Amino acid sequence: LSDVKLGDSIATNGVCLTVVELMSDGYVADISAETVNLTGFSHYQVGKAVNLEKAVTPTTRLGGHMVSGHVDGIAHVDDRQFRGQAIEFWLTPPVELGRYIAHKGSITIDGVSLTVNEVQGHRFRLTIVPHTAGETTLVDLKAGDNVNIEVDLIARHLERLMSYGTQEQES
Known part of the structure; x- marks a missing residue:
């Protein structure tokens, strides 16, 4: 997370979240009711492993398909x-x-x-x-x-x- 700044997006299990606070070993993000309703977040427990991916930049290789982080x-x-x-x-x-x-x-x-x-x-x-x-x-x-x-x-x-x-x- 050394290059992450406040306001950056990080996909967390595919959900695009905005970093609102940085800690030495993680980050905090706000989650809306829409996110809770469309994702599995309401069932997650503390300590659950998740997939993390920082936002793509214009100079980053796209190694898959276009992913927005807007879970359906x-x-x-x-x-x-x-x-x-x-x-x-x-x-x-x-x-x-x-x-x-x-x-x-x-x-x-x-x-x-x-x-x-x-x-x-x-x-x-x-x-x-x-x-x-x-x-x-x-x-x-x-x-x-x-x-x-x-x-x-x-x-x-x-x-x-x-x-x-x-x-x-x-x-």
Whole structure:
């Protein structure tokens, strides 16, 4: 945290939070009711491990897809299986978010940018490779857990753009 300043954004399990106080071993951020309602934060206990990522700068490599830190909802982990050294998860998001999840598309789970490997209805499958498992909290997920999800930013904006004229005509 040596280069973090007050007002910086840090994604915490995928949730973009603004640093309002710095400590030697952490930071404090305010959380709105909207954040509590759309994320798993209300169920977190002191000491829970989380994924942290500082905001991307214009000179930073983008090693995944565009992630805003604006969580869309909570998905349920239905199943966890080992496939060789990888971990395979099946998840169920809220029904209204299913339309944004595409085979080989991008999704963010607890702040980790991932590729969707299969879609069945609105359920989807992810495969977590050993490196990702070792560097994130995804290795600790089990069936029955809930995770923060952010759907593909481009898909969300494209839908809005395509429906804009239609909504104007219906009003």
